Amino acid sequence: MKKKSVGIIAEYNPFHNGHLYQIEESVKATGAEVVIAAMSGNFVQRGVPAIADKWQRAEAAVRSGVDIVIEIPTVFACNSAHNFAEAGVEILENLGADFISFGSESGNIEELKGIARVIEENSEYIENFISKKTKDGWSYPRARRAAVESITGASAASLLDSPNNILAIEYIGKISNALPVTIMRTGPGYNEFETTEKFASATAIRSLINENEDISHFMPEEAKNIFLKSEPVDKDVYFRLICHKVLSADSTDMEKAPAGGEGLANKLKASIRMCSNLEELSESLKSKRYTRTRIDRFICQTLLGIDREKKTDNYIRVLGLSSNGREYIREVKKSETCRLPIITNINKDIKNFKGIGYGISVDILAADIYNIAAGKDLYRFSEYLRRPFCE
Amino acid sequence: MKKKSVGIIAEYNPFHNGHLYQIEESVKATGAEVVIAAMSGNFVQRGVPAIADKWQRAEAAVRSGVDIVIEIPTVFACNSAHNFAEAGVEILENLGADFISFGSESGNIEELKGIARVIEENSEYIENFISKKTKDGWSYPRARRAAVESITGASAASLLDSPNNILAIEYIGKISNALPVTIMRTGPGYNEFETTEKFASATAIRSLINENEDISHFMPEEAKNIFLKSEPVDKDVYFRLICHKVLSADSTDMEKAPAGGEGLANKLKASIRMCSNLEELSESLKSKRYTRTRIDRFICQTLLGIDREKKTDNYIRVLGLSSNGREYIREVKKSETCRLPIITNINKDIKNFKGIGYGISVDILAADIYNIAAGKDLYRFSEYLRRPFCE
DSSP, X not given: OOOOEEEEEEOOTTOOHHHHHHHHHHHHHXXXXXXXXXXXXXXXXXXXXXXXXXXXXXXXXXXXXXXXXXXOOHHHHSSOHHHHHHHHHHHHHHTTOSEEEEEESSOXXXXXXXXXXXXXXXXXXXXXXXXXXXXXXXXXXXXXXXXXXXXXXXXHHGGGGSHHHHHHXXXXXXXXXXXXXXXXXXXXXXXXXXXXXXXXXXXXXXXXXXXXOOOGGGSOHHHHHHHHHOOOOOHHHHHHHHHHHHHHSOHHHHTTSTTOOSSHHHHHHHHHTXXXXXXXXXXXXXXXXXXXXXXXXXXXXXXXXXXXXXXXXXXXXXXXXXXXXXXXXXXXXXXXXXXXXXXXXXXXXXXXXXXXXXXXXXXHHHHHHHHHHHTOOTTTTSTTTOOOEXX | OOOOEEEEXXXXXXXXXXXXXXXXXXXXXXXXXXXXXXXXXXXXXXXXBOSSOHHHHHHHHHHTTOSEEEEOOHHHHSSOHHHHHHHHHHHHHHTTOSEEEEEESSOOHHHHHHHHXXXXXXXXXXXXXXXXXHHXXXXXXXXXXXXXXXXXXXXXXXXXXXXXXHHHHHHHHHOSSSEEEEEEOXXXXXXXXXXXXXXXXXXXXHHHHHTTOOOGGGSOHHHHHHHHHOOOOOHHHHHHHHHHHHHHSOHHHHTTSTTXXXXXXXXXXXXXXXXXXXXXXXXXXXXXXXXXXXXXXXXXXXXXXXXXXXXXXXXXXXXXXXXXXXXHHHHHHHHTOOOSOEESOHHHHHHHOTTOHHHHHHHHHHHHHHHHHHTOOTTTTXXXXXXXXXX
């Protein structure tokens, strides 16, 4: 009989004590015997390279208690919360996750489900509202928040002020079979740079790393050791790759990025010569209408050449397994309930599955670009040679 | 009345005493009052970035006695000797050059004209010969040499063993109105790494620069001072830009490079992961059939996205002028004998001339890529802001 499992959608950038806490609490709340994580790859959802590559982040997660780490394909992961959540949930449900657990500032699953229902039932009204307001120059998140407020009133809509609640609502909206579970975020909350004795947000940890500060309090030992060996992207080289891509690409092609389509390509081309790093570039393009995240994601999609007109099916690319996870995957394969291809060796598996070629090609390029910017060997670290980490 | 002028096709990579000698001897031989150089831009004919950017190389040339420096458009310059020579000669003749002077190992203009005539009169036979032999895996230069030998015998054909003779013959074949003049190369000859007290080849000088050796004996003072201030391309960053381009480009598009078309794109894609620098990459692709130069040029054309199906008219882009040269250009403009557009400010001039858009766009990208790899400010050093050096 299949073991009871809980799925988590994550970035683990890097894996820290808050993630460990979420896993432990999820297991406690659900009684799950297997923990499955659907994780972003080398580029995270907000459109920047992860602080360690996906193989290292997957290993850190497995060594810290996750049984199965699956990559959310780059075309979905480096995309809107909507696409990210949809792909992640589809992966977890196809792997037979009985529960899907996510952090939230609310911690109250009924409250979150309530808002999710309102959004679903009023989708047409909300879309029209957003479309009108964004034409007036509002950003998408602001317009969406106002649309919901016009239905539920200020108090319920204020749930949408917190980033993890927003993601949680996206997950709830996508879940078909699994039971949604939420764990209230502990430690640092809104002020994401605050730290406590044991907890710091991934944002705070990345900032400490930038300043060469000690981060060992905030991460499980195993994760820290892996992280210390990681070779992150050289920011200057990464920015030069972006300059090269932006100055050589055609605006019309650039506008095909999922976050493009409103003249952002020409704005980007016009700004890039004035900026000497990615931070400056994103800030220079940010406006009331375009959030910093939208800009970052547009730049990343441009670099990776992601084209919203090119379609790919979703797939389950295995990055890491505990022995428990290996056994679980074997059961899933036997049961034939999984409708998505399970990929452990891209060389073999690409030929066997139709409809996933575009998605895999973007994952390969994402890894290559990450390796180029990190100065890693393009052969030894290529996707063609990497195999899942098995504990 | 127009002053008597001599044209020279050059790379000045960097400008050295041998170049000065050629200028002085050309003036002596022709009595010219104005010296015009048609020079390759940021990327030289064999397909690598120049050791200093084109504006610095133009300034060095003007300060060392050249009156007018014109850029050979990148699409022609970073191309076969045939294209390079054709564009250079067209520029010089349109500027009314009475003589075109070039170095050669032979030093005997009649001898070189003789071979040029043989090649022209037997072009169909030679092309068939080359086509057959390259299909058997011969390199283009070897096949051409053998074709000529089968007509002239070994002695005359041996002229084709020397690189400057080969270029000289190309020039002669393209010249319509000007008088061809050749200056015998002095100092180091076949052994291009040999140096004398005053003379070293550009190749030898570049190699000395790489080893941080003193080069001041071999260059005019003014040229040396400019060169010492130049910011060359960072080879590692340049190689990473190539990796990014090769791994993200489509093979079919890459094959459209003028030096492509025989599966070189896939060979390049397959080799690049195994190599950690450009030298290794070129060497790994070199074969009996593909010379090192052909490979280097193919890589460079790929990086610049040069597409042989996209056409551009030739044009006269001014990089540097002495006061004598300025006056000469003014006369040329007045006389209306020049059929090519003369470009001194691309912002204005692009709009005024049709048919040169593609060529100029490649020059702009070539400068951007050079600047990205050299770590130069992409705004201050952009083609949109650069103006000809005027002495």
